[in-house]
Amino acid sequence: MFEMFVSHLINGLQIGSIYALIALGYTMVYGIVKLINFAHGDVIMVGAFIILFLVTGAGIPFIPAVLTAMAGCALLGVLMEKIAYKPLRNATRLSALITAIGVSLFLQNAFLVRFSPNPRPFPRPAISGSLNLFGDVSISYLALVTIVVSAVMMILLHFFVKGTKMGKAMRAVSEDSGAACLMGINVNNTIAVTFAVGSALAAVGSALYASTYPQVEPFMGLQMGLKAFVAAVLGGIGIIPGAMLGGILLGIVESMTKAYISTQLSDAVVYGILIIVLLLKPSGLMGKTTGEKV
Amino acid sequence: MPLLEAKGMGVDFGGLRALSDFEIAIEPNELVGLIGPNGAGKTTAFNLLTGVYAPTEGVILLEGKNIAGKKPYRINNMGIARTFQNIRLFKGLSVIENVKTACHAHMSYGILSGIMRLPKYWREEAAIHKEALELLSVFDMADLADVNAGNLPYGKQRQLEIARALATRPKLLLLDEPAAGMNPSETQLLMDTIQLIRERFGIAILLIEHDMKLVMGICQRMVVLDYGMIIASGKPEEIKNNPRVIEAYLGE
Amino acid sequence: MKKAYAINAGLVLTLFAVITLLFHLGILNRFHNGLILLVCINIILAVSLNLSAGFLGQLVLGHAAFMAVGAYAAAIFSKYITGSEIGLSGTPLLIVALILGGLAAAVAGIIIGVPALRLRGDYIAIITLGFGLIVQSLINYFRTYTGGAQGLLGIPRLTNFNNAYFIVVITVLVLVCLIRSRHGRAMIAIREDEIAAEASGISTVYYKILGFTVSAFFAGVAGGLYAHYLAMLDSRAFGFSYSIELLVIVVLGGLGSFTGAIVAAVVLTLLPEILREFQQYRMLVYAIMLIAMMIFRPKGLMGTYEFSVFGIFDKCKKVFVKFKRKGAQ
Numbered sequence: 001m002f003e004m005f006v007s008h009l010i011n012g013l014q015i016g017s018i019y020a021l022i023a024l025g026y027t028m029v030y031g032i033v034k035l036i037n038f039a040h041g042d043v044i045m046v047g048a049f050i051i052l053f054l055v056t057g058a059g060i061p062f063i064p065a066v067l068t069a070m071a072g073c074a075l076l077g078v079l080m081e082k083i084a085y086k087p088l089r090n091a092t093r094l095s096a097l098i099t100a101i102g103v104s105l106f107l108q109n110a111f112l113v114r115f116s117p118n119p120r121p122f123p124r125p126a127i128s129g130s131l132n133l134f135g136d137v138s139i140s141y142l143a144l145v146t147i148v149v150s151a152v153m154m155i156l157l158h159f160f161v162k163g164t165k166m167g168k169a170m171r172a173v174s175e176d177s178g179a180a181c182l183m184g185i186n187v188n189n190t191i192a193v194t195f196a197v198g199s200a201l202a203a204v205g206s207a208l209y210a211s212t213y214p215q216v217e218p219f220m221g222l223q224m225g226l227k228a229f230v231a232a233v234l235g236g237i238g239i240i241p242g243a244m245l246g247g248i249l250l251g252i253v254e255s256m257t258k259a260y261i262s263t264q265l266s267d268a269v270v271y272g273i274l275i276i277v278l279l280l281k282p283s284g285l286m287g288k289t290t291g292e293k294v
Numbered sequence: 295m296p297l298l299e300a301k302g303m304g305v306d307f308g309g310l311r312a313l314s315d316f317e318i319a320i321e322p323n324e325l326v327g328l329i330g331p332n333g334a335g336k337t338t339a340f341n342l343l344t345g346v347y348a349p350t351e352g353v354i355l356l357e358g359k360n361i362a363g364k365k366p367y368r369i370n371n372m373g374i375a376r377t378f379q380n381i382r383l384f385k386g387l388s389v390i391e392n393v394k395t396a397c398h399a400h401m402s403y404g405i406l407s408g409i410m411r412l413p414k415y416w417r418e419e420a421a422i423h424k425e426a427l428e429l430l431s432v433f434d435m436a437d438l439a440d441v442n443a444g445n446l447p448y449g450k451q452r453q454l455e456i457a458r459a460l461a462t463r464p465k466l467l468l469l470d471e472p473a474a475g476m477n478p479s480e481t482q483l484l485m486d487t488i489q490l491i492r493e494r495f496g497i498a499i500l501l502i503e504h505d506m507k508l509v510m511g512i513c514q515r516m517v518v519l520d521y522g523m524i525i526a527s528g529k530p531e532e533i534k535n536n537p538r539v540i541e542a543y544l545g546e
Numbered sequence: 547m548k549k550a551y552a553i554n555a556g557l558v559l560t561l562f563a564v565i566t567l568l569f570h571l572g573i574l575n576r577f578h579n580g581l582i583l584l585v586c587i588n589i590i591l592a593v594s595l596n597l598s599a600g601f602l603g604q605l606v607l608g609h610a611a612f613m614a615v616g617a618y619a620a621a622i623f624s625k626y627i628t629g630s631e632i633g634l635s636g637t638p639l640l641i642v643a644l645i646l647g648g649l650a651a652a653v654a655g656i657i658i659g660v661p662a663l664r665l666r667g668d669y670i671a672i673i674t675l676g677f678g679l680i681v682q683s684l685i686n687y688f689r690t691y692t693g694g695a696q697g698l699l700g701i702p703r704l705t706n707f708n709n710a711y712f713i714v715v716i717t718v719l720v721l722v723c724l725i726r727s728r729h730g731r732a733m734i735a736i737r738e739d740e741i742a743a744e745a746s747g748i749s750t751v752y753y754k755i756l757g758f759t760v761s762a763f764f765a766g767v768a769g770g771l772y773a774h775y776l777a778m779l780d781s782r783a784f785g786f787s788y789s790i791e792l793l794v795i796v797v798l799g800g801l802g803s804f805t806g807a808i809v810a811a812v813v814l815t816l817l818p819e820i821l822r823e824f825q826q827y828r829m830l831v832y833a834i835m836l837i838a839m840m841i842f843r844p845k846g847l848m849g850t851y852e853f854s855v856f857g858i859f860d861k862c863k864k865v866f867v868k869f870k871r872k873g874a875q
Contacts, residue, residue, distance in 0.1 A: 036668060087841045094605055095840045097671060098797055101607075101790060102836030109830035222786070226679070233672060267683035271676035278669055279661045344745060370747035378745075384738035386802075386850070394728075395735045399747035401728045405756075408727030409720050415727065462747045 003136045008259045009252060014143040014212065016251020017150035021205040022228035023235070023243035024157060025077075025198030031174040031238035032194045033089065038100040039080060041225015042107035043199045047073045047206035048122060048216045049111065055123040062125045066207045070200040077199030078192045086188075104225075111218035122214035146208045153204055154244055157197070161240060170194055174238070227254075230274045236284025245285060295358060297322045297498050298374070298466055303342055303352035303362070312338045313522045316352070318500075320466060325492055325499045327509035327530075330519035331542060336502045337379055339519070340468050343500075344376050345369040356466075371399045375464035377455045379471050379502075385444030389435060389454055392443050393426040396461035429457050432494065433487065449480050453487070460491065466498045467491070473508060485512050506543065510534065518542065553855045562711055569707070579707060583775045585815045586710040587768050590717050592795045592811040593804050594764035597721055599793065600801035601730070602757040603737030604663070605671040608678030609765050609792050612651040614784035615681060616766020618692055620647030621701045621773040628702045640704040644713070644770040651766025652759045654681075659758040664751055670758075678786055685781040698779040705775035713771065717764050722804055722852075724760065733757045737802075787829075794832045797839060800846030805853040810846075 022044060029037045047069045054065035084103050088096045130140040161167035169190045172180040181187045209224060210216060227250060235246025253273060257266040277285065296319040304314040313335040320326050328336050342349045348363035355361070361369050375396075384392050401422060403414045430436045433453045438446065443454060452472055459467055469488070473481040489512055492499055503509045509516065510530045518526040518533060520542040526533055533539055565582070568574040574582075595609045620643040627634050627643075634642065654677075662673040685692045692698055724730050732753045735743035744750045773779050795814050799806030818828050839846065 036671070084837050084841075091840070091844060093668060094599075094603065094801075095844045097605055097668065098793070099837050099840040101793070102833050102840065105790065105829055105833035106837065109827075109833055113826060113830055226675070229672075230676070262687065264683060264687045268680045268687070271680045271683075274676050275658075275662075275673055278665070278673060282665045282669065346741070346745075365749070366741075366744040367747050367749045370745060375747075376745055378742070382739045382742035382745075384735050384742065386738055387734065391731065395731045395743070395748070396746040398728050398732055403728070405724070405727075405729055408729055409723045411723060418728075458746060 004259075006133075006137045008255050010139050010143055012252030012255030013248065014146050014251070015255065016231075016248035017147050018205050018208050018212070018224075018247075019228045019231045019251050020244045020247025021150045021153055021208070022202050022224065023232040023247045024154070024240060025202050026229050026232040027235075027237055027240060027243040028170075028194050028198045030232070031240075032170060032177075032191055033085065034093070035085060035096050036100060036229070036237075037080075037085075037195075037198075038097075038225070038229075039103035039107055040198065040202060041221035041223075041228065042104050043073050043076060043202040043221070044206040044209065044224055045111065045216075045218060045221035046076055046107065047203035048210045048220065049115070050203075051207055051210070052120060052122060052216050062123070062207075066204065069207065070203040073199040073203035073206075074196035077195035077202075081192060081195040086191075108218050108222070115218065117218060119215040119217040119220075122210040122216050124211040124214045127211075142211060146212065149204065149208060153201060157201070157240065160197070166190070166193055227270065230270060233284055234274060234277055236287030239284070239286050242284055242286035249285075296320055296355075297324075297357060298343070298500075299355040300343065301353050301355070303339075303349050303354060305338065305342055305347055305350045311522055313342065313519075316342075316519075316524060318517055318527075320498050320500060322465070322498055323492065323496055324515065325488070325501065325513050327513035327516040328500055328502045328519065329504060329506050329509060329516060332504060334519040334542075335522040336504075336519055337470060338522070340376060340470055340502065343369075343468065344374055367399075370462055370464075373463075373465035374468065375459035375462045375466075376468040377452075377459050377470055377472060379474065381451050381455055383443045383451055383455060383458070385442070387443055388440050389430065389443055389446070390423075390426050390439040392454060392458050393429055393461045394422055396458045397422040397425065400463055426461065429461055432491070433457050449476055449484075452476070452484070456487075456491070460495060464497060466500065469499060469501045471502050471504070473503065473505070481508065488512065506533075506539075550855060557855070558715055565707065565711075580775075581816065581819055582707055583705060583710050583771075585812055586707075586714045587772050587775070588792075588795065588811040588815045589714050589808050590764055590768035590771070591792050592799065592807040593718055593721050594761045594768070595792050596796045596799075596801065596804060596807040597725070597733075597764075598758050598761035599796055600803070600807070601725055601737060602733045602754060602761075603801075604754065604758065605668070606674045606758075606761070606789075607671050607786070607793070608674035608676075608681075608789055609761075610784040610786075610788035611674070611678035611681040612654060612762040612765035613769035613772065613788075614685065614781065615654045615769065616644075616647035616651040617769030617773040617779055617784070618685065618698065619650035619766070620644055620770030621698055621779055622691060623647075624702055624704065624774065625698075625700060635702070636704065637709045639702070640709060640770075640774055643704075643774065644767045647770035647773075648763040648766040651769065652763040655759040655762025656755065659755045659762075663754040663758060675786070675789075678784075678789055682781050682785060692781070693779070695781070697781075698773075699777075701773050701777045701779065703774060703777045705771050710771055710775075713767065717767065718804060718808070721760075721764070725804075729753070729756070734802075791832070794836055797836060797846055800848035800850060802850040803846065803848040803852060805851060806846050806848030809848070 025040045026037060029035060050069040050072045051065045054060045054068055055062060080103055084099050085096065088099055127142045127145055130138040131144060132138045161170060169185045172183065172185055173187055173190045177187050228247065231246035231250045232243045234250060235242030250270060254266050254270055257269045261269065298320045300316055300318045303316040305312050316339055328339065330336050341347045343354060345364050345366040353360050353362055356372055356374065361372060384395060401418045403418050407414050427436055427439065430439055435450065435453065446454060456469065456472065473484055476484060488499060501509060501513065513530060515528065516530055516533045517524060518539050525538045525542060526536045591609060591613060595606060598604050598606045623646050624639055624643040627639060658673060658677050662670050686694050732748045735746065735748055736750050736753055740750055795810045796807055799810030818825055
């Protein structure tokens, strides 16, 4: 009984840390341009395709392929921002949101038209076996790698945002982009870097995700993206530690629902929790409430 | 009994005291000026009086009824209308639609009469169309009725905002820096209009302005705010020579 | 004014007569019939979504879910009635089922809207998106009533062109009249500036919930029509992508124009059918259109323009006067 519980907990942690990693991209972009980047989920899909082609097509080893995918996704993120979002920076929230949905649809369907909807097997690295923790409880090496890699990425991001000059600029632009601009910060570059970093993290997320569920297809980012987005909102959108908390919490709740309630109801429970949290604490678990200035 | 009376009104924002112990009493048909340097808490006082924020303490009596903490639309229905420092028009709508929208609360036909266009719908719609045009002609804007509000020149936008506030048939009108961004001749014209409105509609007006000279001429009484506290109140000539007011405005 | 009503009623009846005649002459066949019914359903969905997204300014990403609630409620009801002793059938049964479906969707709208619409900003988008996924998940879970993933079968086929056409007309009429009343003005004011609307004596929370609920009601009606047209329901039909397709229709037609929503619904329903080979690229083209529209023409092709017989008449007169004046010079 207890062993089962612990193993579900580990499952939850594994998927939750991937959610957290991807949620970071949503939250960073929201924090800086107040836009829900619906296309972020599809960056995961693009990342998975890049790794797939590099490994199976060009025979490049897995780790260099992931690094290339990170660069590719970063570039994609920057392009997305420059082409679709930048012209709308002063438009209404509704227009920006609709554009983001458009970008997401575009990526999904461009890949659908080019690569067909059939799922392809993902060349996941050969990490097998598991580590025995205690009694009958063990953790697979894949889960261990996923959790450790996610944690390392989040720690790196934390130091990047808190410690570097660019991180400081990011925080300044998210507080007040006008004032940041007057202080000599290049706002456009800062926003581009934010998109790049968020997308590169999504590429890492896609490597981990596709190693757990080894299938690559054009719509794979949709569900994953939505869940990660829920995680970001749950923790408090715009707040980096919030995304981590939200992701892990969501992963655990989902895994527990699947184990103890019903697989079919897991979506209902996940989104139900989102709605309840938003109603009780609209700014998320770690958010502060702010009203509109009159 | 004064029309509006605020007693001991105050508010904090996350521990920051934005306004404390604010007291004001406005008689019907009186024109009162609320002045003070930038950041003194004038707009905050407006936001409390109109229900945008709920005061942390104190009472606000409108004709003897406490309105503190009520929703903005309720307060408006009870008789306080306002304009905004940064103009907030319904920019996508025509001038006359802006005014008609504000007539909402004194129309009474229900959703079904609206959908089925019962006689009551036609009667009330015709009445407010006339009322809106009359109100616009007070501001010499009747010929602009069908122009998009967002396309009006700045001065006209300010006037339209006042017309829209008047369309809610207030007993007290709060004007938040109506002269901001206007040149001296436009400002003079506006002050004349404000006088005219007070006489014609018989309402009381509370006017925010940070330029003291401007309001001296038309206000009967003035309240001076600085750092969220009232530092003086009285007739314009008393205010003019009050050493604390001079200090607040000129600094040490 | 009375004249305008007569002309509009005349136009509506003429269009009905023309299409009916084309069916009788055999120019339009069964395939066209199905297409026209789909157009009718999409028009109802588009105009009702336009009420919440276009006029009220609330981004709803789960309109198809309200449709699903209406569809299942109406279908389960009419299946029960058909199997029972109650002698209700044909169009009367359809109408009762549609009203029931609409009410079910409206109740769902209230449950979601009352708490969500008190919040500002993008929350309604997120919450309606979540709601859509919850509805699908619940439909699959309660399979004893809904048929789950196998689908709900054996729904009486009650929708036909005659009743669908007039249900569309009634829907459009109700929504147009609602928007052109003080209640509609209040909703538009909320879209324009929520704070100013509240300060002008409008209960913004009440009108947001009202608009949202009415929008959900008609989505439910459309769902009911859909159920009784296909005679079977599959929860996958009401997914996120359908909600997005409806949003594309409304955005393309013009957020805040019923005329635009209707035209876009007709065009975007027929176009993929006419250009079969286009099917594959349909969503790709939609995506590019969405982005391009937001960048270059954020108000949609029609903006807030509404078709009116007198408007066209006036315009012709103006052009004519101008022309005459030029001639006189």
